[in-house]
Amino acid sequence: MIYNVKFHQSYLFFLFVSAFFSSLLVSCTQSTKPDVSAIHLDVKIARFDRDLYAGKSKNLSETNAFLTKKYGTFYDDYVHRMVGNFDYTNQEILTTLYQDSAYSDLNKEVDSVFKDITPIEKDLSETFKYVLYYYPKAKVPQFISFVSGFAVQTPIGDNYMGIGLDMFMGKNNQFYKAIVQSVPTYLSRRFTPEYIVPRITETYAREELFHERDEDRTLLSKMIHNGKILYFMDKVLDEKVPDSVKIGYTQKHIDWCKTFESDIWAYYLQNNLLFETDYQKIQVLLSEGPFTPGLGEKNESAPKLGIWTGWQIIRKYMQENKDVTLQQLMAEQDAQKILNLSKYKPK
Template sequence: MIHNVKISQSYLFFLFIITFLSCKQSSKPDVSTIHLDVKIERFDQDLYAGKEKDLKQTDLLLQKKYGVFYDDYVHRMVGNFNYSNEEILSTLYKDQAYYDLNKEKDSVFSSLTPIEKDLTQTFKYIKYYYPKAEVPRFISFISGFAVQTPIGDNYMGIGLDMFLGKDSKFYMAIVESVPLYLSRRFTPTYIVPRVTETYAREELFREKDEDRSLLSKMIYNGKILYFMDQVLADEVPDSVKIGYTSKQLEWCKTFESDIWGYYLANDLLFETDYQKIQVFLSEGPFTPGLGEKNESAPKLGIWIGWQIVKKYMRENPTVTLQQLMTEKDMQKILQAAKYKPK
């Protein structure tokens, strides 16, 4: 009898844990009434399917179906305006590297349904906060590593050859132009976060030319990452949002107060000389001048900006996401954040 009571108590505790976790996961708004179904058009497959067909017919079909994207692809991504569409297609189809890359891409992306599902959810959140935001036409392609997530006239491209997985043999072959600290992020997991970031930066919240100080750029980038927090699935880790390894993220957390102290001690917050501040904003294997044995994370200004914005939103719970994103006074955000890492 006592044994049964123990089982019942354990069961109740288990139910409590499930309920608690469910409550935690429901922090995002209910978007079930927003009708949206993102589909990715497979230009990569349609292009390859034309390999054995008449070039002129293939060219006409692709022009009709993909319009501006096809023109951009032929003349800006894989070719230029010195050659005709048919000449570029012919060169592409004869290239063994194109064949090999297409084969590898198909082995990784036989279906894009999981990505479509995640993009649908993310863009439902975006539409919740910004009902007038236009969902772009998504088109997948391969371009020989020319571009990853281009935005054009009413389309957004997804360069599948730049998401094949960090151990892809192709990335070792292009290491001189694309270093490993970048290609380690070329995995399917990064597709939705990178699409979301590009869309936010290019379509919703363009950086203003006059925002030239390190603080302005820190807060701008921090707002972009905070926006991503709100519209990406909870399962997307912070390391993927910002493009860190888990070790780099832990390094940032461990030395947060030291990083902030470095900016203050060197009067960097209001510095506008791009040569001086770009080291804290740019991609790289680490941040020169900070940390020992090159263990520091890169783009530390962006990470600190993210922490400031998160602290600002915690300290000011009545501020909405929309108000945050339109706030132009970066100093006001810093002061109201009461950011003093220990």
Template sequence: MNNNVKHLQIYLFFLCVVIIFSCQQDQKPDVGHINLDIKIQRFDQDLYKGKSKDLAVVDQLLQKKYGQFYNDFITRMVGNPDLKRIQVLEELYKGSAYEDLNHEVDSVYPNLDILERDLTQTFKYIKYYYPKIKVPHFISFLSGFSYQIPIGENYMGIGLDMFLGKDSKFYPALVESIPRYQSRRFDPIYIVPRVTEEFARQELFMPRDEDRTLLSQMIYNGKILYFMDQVLPEAVSDTVKIGYTGRQLAWCQNFEGNIWGVLLENELLYKTDIHKIKMYLTDGPFTAGLGDRADSAPKLGIWIGWQIVRKYMAENPTISLQQLMTDTDAQKILTKSKYKPKIKDN
């Protein structure tokens, strides 16, 4: 056997080892032993059933069954603390708008079986990594396009009227308060990712006040998205996780090095002036001044932060998810990621 053949065999052996290891890294953990079966309470349906009944009785039944969620719904979501609960119900049931919206919600969501299945799977993964977390009660509702995923005392709400599908007849009329770039994400496929993101941000990994530099906010948001990588169903695409169109994601991937170059050239990583860095962190239809409006993506700092964290975890395979999420040293994560995307020539 000549040396060339030996070298080829050695190369192929190590290539196979790398591929197998990479596949093992990408595989989700076995969560079959975790006992969890999420069910979503249909407040939207229970509320609608009371439309033609005695409102005092309806009020008492809803208060007993839904507790704090019902109080929050009445006083914050559709009413205000100065009105009596029965007054809010009277106003809600009045006219045809509520009935029309309820019928639309029922037509899109005759049941929530698929949603319950996917939430169960996601929260099994979350409990695998964080066994002590308390899984919230999930309650579906509609609030007239006011609330999407509210979190309250021991509950997470799912505003089904905010997930009717991007082509719903209701959304064009709301364009002044809800821009098109937002309503295109009002689709059922976004529910589990948005629930997961809100739970991560508000219940597991609260942002720190001292993390004010662009870099620290990029890494924080990147860690949230990486966490979502680990716990969401594998069918959930990157576009849905971050809320991009396919064109926007392709633009980011194509010009990743150029975007990184802009941040470095303008010495933005360590800036704390919100007026200078907010364009790289906030949502919108595009990022002003970068690329063609039809293609460029918003919140580029968050997307780059996600890529840095992914690179960091790939370069440091002994770091666990839990270790990553508790690490607040953004500079260390950047340095050890060896992040250096190639710049594309125009």
């Protein structure tokens, strides 16, 4: 069987089964959103995490049959791609899970944090109403919650999107303190419930709606692509979601970028980086991290500055070109055209 599961922003660190973004800088976000009341959508999250744990006290073959029938492809991806591999049968992997006290402890912690996920379902419903408003043909996936021992956060597969609840339990959760050597604090500080809908939205946008083209290899093209993804999030997420959560920054990062915006832009220009295609030179401006090496004092700079700058360019572009629709923006592939028409020149 061919699997089509994508682990966007996954953190491949295993706890068990031993094989394991508020301030607006240049705001183009509308103060009022379009009316989506005519779009009927009621998202429900299937609690695979609970169904799986409940099977611990039942007949193994019956549990396997039940999970196979109810969750199909997701269940197969879970046992063979997230917590296990193809060298073992479903039942062998279930046995290993059920015998591991770490799995039980983690599952109980997740259940205590997420006793009621109705607020998350409501927010997902509202966000995807806006997705459907702008893209009526978009397919809303089945949402499934799970626990994988910090193996993956928001996987996307055939007709489903997973929500790894164990990677959203709250930044001060005791489990994250225990795995700090594998999952640094600059990552786990974002493992909070408020990040669920933004991360799901980002993953869906990147993997289902707006794929990055292989030919877009310059820093500018990557800045513009990532900026468009974040602008799309501006349009479909609740207006109360702060910029810091959208991009995964602290408020200090946002403030730093605002203070040094002109300096950041000058850095790109002085070092001829906009049309750079060297992977190593580009990645330092696009990758996750506690800060951007070589910029700022005392490691106070924000990480992935290329993505943040791309976002500001797109916001300025849409501010300067009010006749351009969201759909036209997302379809425009000429990064240089967008930069030119944005008139982006921070001072």
